[in-house]
Amino acid sequence: MTVTIYHNPACGTSRNTLELIRHAGIEPTVIEYLKTPPNKEELAKMIAASGLSVREAIREKGTPYEELGLADPALSDDQLLEAMIATPILINRPLVVTDMGTRLCRPSEAVLDILAPDAFTSAFVKEDGEAVLDAEGKRIV
Known part of the structure; x- marks a missing residue:
């Protein structure tokens, strides 16, 4: 499976998502989008594929959203x-x-919707201690 993550290593949600992907045995293409942002066409395509509006894909918290x-x-x-x-x-x-698709992975476990469900065979716990997958690799509701 081909996986690309637009990643910010300073973001806990992004780090957890990356680790979930790796927990599935996949080494994704990691694009640090703050250093290498997608072009406008790529970004528009990803947003549309994720089912979001452009406005829903904008981050407000910790950004110059209001100032701009x-x-x-x-x-x-x-x-x-x-x-x-x-x-x-x-x-x-x-x-x-x-x-299998494109997602804004907030929360990080949203990535499970676009990874093969049989890829997980063991527990996964986020860096804050929240359990996402049980000992058999099944999603915890």
């Missing part, structure tokens, strides 16, 4: 995408692309 006036409902998707490319911290993370 991005809350203005009159802004077009194109304008929002341009802002996200110019200021990559505005791209919500982590975005993960697999052969």
Whole structure:
């Protein structure tokens, strides 16, 4: 399976998602999007494939969202995408692309929806101690 994660190593959710992917025995392509952001077309395609609107894919917390006036409902998707490319911290993370789909993996266990369910055979616990998979690799509800 081919997996690409748009990753921010400073983000706990992004780190947990990356570790879940690796727990499935997959070494993904890791793109640190703050250093190497996708182009506008790639970003628009990922957002559409994830089922989100462009506005839903913008990160507000810890970003210059307000300062840039991005809350203005009159802004077009194109304008929002341009802002996200110019200021990559505005791209919500982590975005993960697999052969089974694309997801914004917030929470990190959302990545389980786009990985083969039989890839997990053991427990997984997030870095904060929250259990995600039981001893048999089954998702904990």
